Amino acid sequence: MNGAHDMGGMHGMGPIDTDPNDPLFHAEWERRAFAVTLALGFHGRWNIDTSRHARENRHPLDYLGSSYFELWFKAVEKLALDTGLMTADEVATGTPAALADTPPPNPERVAAILRKGVSAKLPDTVPPRFQVGARVLVREVTTPRHTRVPRYCRGRTGVIDRDHGVYVFPDTHAHGEGVKPQHCYSVRFTGQELWGDTAPARDAIYIDLWDDYLEPAP
Amino acid sequence: MTNRFNYPTDREAHNAARAKALQALLIEKGVITSSTVDTVLQVFETKMGPFNGAKVVARAWVDPAFKERLITDTTAAVAEVDGLPDVMTGAEGEHMRAVANGPGVHNLIICTLCSCYPWPVLGLPPYWYKDPTFRSRAAREPRAVLKEFGLDIPTSTEVKVWDSSAQIRWFVVPERPDGTDGLGEEELAALVTPESMMGVAVATAA
Numbered sequence: 001m002n003g004a005h006d007m008g009g010m011h012g013m014g015p016i017d018t019d020p021n022d023p024l025f026h027a028e029w030e031r032r033a034f035a036v037t038l039a040l041g042f043h044g045r046w047n048i049d050t051s052r053h054a055r056e057n058r059h060p061l062d063y064l065g066s067s068y069f070e071l072w073f074k075a076v077e078k079l080a081l082d083t084g085l086m087t088a089d090e091v092a093t094g095t096p097a098a099l100a101d102t103p104p105p106n107p108e109r110v111a112a113i114l115r116k117g118v119s120a121k122l123p124d125t126v127p128p129r130f131q132v133g134a135r136v137l138v139r140e141v142t143t144p145r146h147t148r149v150p151r152y153c154r155g156r157t158g159v160i161d162r163d164h165g166v167y168v169f170p171d172t173h174a175h176g177e178g179v180k181p182q183h184c185y186s187v188r189f190t191g192q193e194l195w196g197d198t199a200p201a202r203d204a205i206y207i208d209l210w211d212d213y214l215e216p217a218p
Numbered sequence: 219m220t221n222r223f224n225y226p227t228d229r230e231a232h233n234a235a236r237a238k239a240l241q242a243l244l245i246e247k248g249v250i251t252s253s254t255v256d257t258v259l260q261v262f263e264t265k266m267g268p269f270n271g272a273k274v275v276a277r278a279w280v281d282p283a284f285k286e287r288l289i290t291d292t293t294a295a296v297a298e299v300d301g302l303p304d305v306m307t308g309a310e311g312e313h314m315r316a317v318a319n320g321p322g323v324h325n326l327i328i329c330t331l332c333s334c335y336p337w338p339v340l341g342l343p344p345y346w347y348k349d350p351t352f353r354s355r356a357a358r359e360p361r362a363v364l365k366e367f368g369l370d371i372p373t374s375t376e377v378k379v380w381d382s383s384a385q386i387r388w389f390v391v392p393e394r395p396d397g398t399d400g401l402g403e404e405e406l407a408a409l410v411t412p413e414s415m416m417g418v419a420v421a422t423a424a
Contacts, residue, residue, distance in 0.1 A: 006331055007330050007350055007357075008330030008354060008357035008358070008381065009330075009354060009357050009358040010350070013354050015351070015366055016349075016352050016363060017345075017351060018346045019346070022344040024262070024342050027233070027234065029233045029234040029236075031259065032238065032240075032255070033237050035255045035258040035259045036241050036250065036255060038309075039254040039255050040244070040249065040250065042254070043249070052332060055332070056332075064350065065225070068345065068348045068349075069233075073237060080249075085249050086243060086247060086249065090247065091239075091240070094239050094242070094243055095246075096246050096248075099247060099248045103248070104248055104251045105250065105254050107251070107253045107256075107257040110254055110258065111257050111260075111261065113309075114308050115305045116308060117307050117308045117311060119312045119313070120312065120313065120384075121312070121385075148331060148383050148384060150330050150331060150357075150383055152358075164313070164384070164386055167385060170384075184384050184386075186380075186386070191377075194357075194358075200361065200373065202374075202375075202376040203360065203361070203377040203378075204376070204377075204378055204379070205378075205379040205380075205381055206378065206379070206380050206381065207381045208382070208383045208384030208385075208386050209384070210384070
């Protein structure tokens with residue numbers, strides 16, 4: 001989707017706001033929002049791509065006007081409501097109407113999954129459409145659905161720098177339509193291809209892109 | 219008509235109350251337990267952090283063959299390093315790739331779409347990394363951004379920006395600072411800052 005989250009190259013932002021003593025969380029509620037988001041994920045009712053889409057699929061003013069953890073909070077609330085982990089009435093009253101229909105995630109299992117991770121890599125059963133060194137064009141496709149093609153590279157030409165192997169495809173996975181196994185590549189674009197002649201000649205951006213986003217460059 | 223600019227005046231207090239109420243509701247309903255939440259926080263607040271990445275980089279500085287393996291098969295190489303916690307291929311570290319700075323090459327890690335970051339080696343990202351300003355500008359004008367961080371990259375050096383748009387989590391192996399010949403791995407690790415592993419700083423001798 002062409003959402004407010006897709007920020008690469010936007011203008012008007014001003015200086016970077018750094019803070020050498022930046023804490024992980026600015027407030028206790030942010031810490032809660034983060035931990036509750038991860039904890040609820042262990043019910044398996046959504047995946048990482050669904051949750052990204054829940055954060056991104058909102059009015060641009062809402063996205064840009066929300067702090068980072070406000071977006072997390074809004075998304076996890078929506079996901080929990082949409083998947084029946086709680087109801088709007090329960091949120092309004094603060095009181096459960098019924099107990100959960102599935103047991104809470106076991107802390108030992110939670111710890112084990114956080115330790116081991118959840119791989120997005122799939123068995124290498126699909127051939128790559130492109131070889132390292134191939135020139136590729138990013139397809140000029142726009143969709144209101146979830147996607148991981150930054151809009152700043154659409155319609156631009158790059159070179160396959162390395163093949164990461166076969167990965168879950170977020171564009172279908174976010175919508176419960178399966179993992180659609182396909183290769184994901186690091187694609188090298190020159191700064192000038194993306195930003196024009198005033199970009200320094202030697203600079204490059206590498207973007208991780210899936211087969212479905214690419215076609216052979218003419 | 220919806221007023222999209224109608225934020226509560228006590229926004230932080232409002233957020234705090236809502237987050238607390240949500241957590242209490244979910245616990246009372248049996249959707250989560252407080253120990254689930256504590257388990258999650260314990261991993262991020264004690265096990266994952268830049269202290270892990272620093273050990274990996276220090277090893278790369280003293281062992282060129284290890285550095286080579288770190289670049290070609292990052293997760294396998296990280297698994298070789300002694301003294302790291304049991305989370306190194308854990309959440310957001312399943313598919314890590316290291317890129318090395320060197321003469322004529324400077325790398326910078328970004329995520330224009332959200333906030334992707336290699337949690338096991340670097341921990342949770344700082345706020346500025348997730349902020350619209352860095353996300354928008356680092357893609358278009360990395361040299362101007364690096365200058366704000368105090369890094370003036372010569373025009374003869376190639377700047378490579380890595381946009382973490384998939385599940386690959388990139389991090390930078392900075393160059394070993396001059397004047398550190400006699401130092402051991404532990405002393406070297408102390409010189410490796412999180413910023414140097416993101417590419418917004420270089421490592422310097424103490």
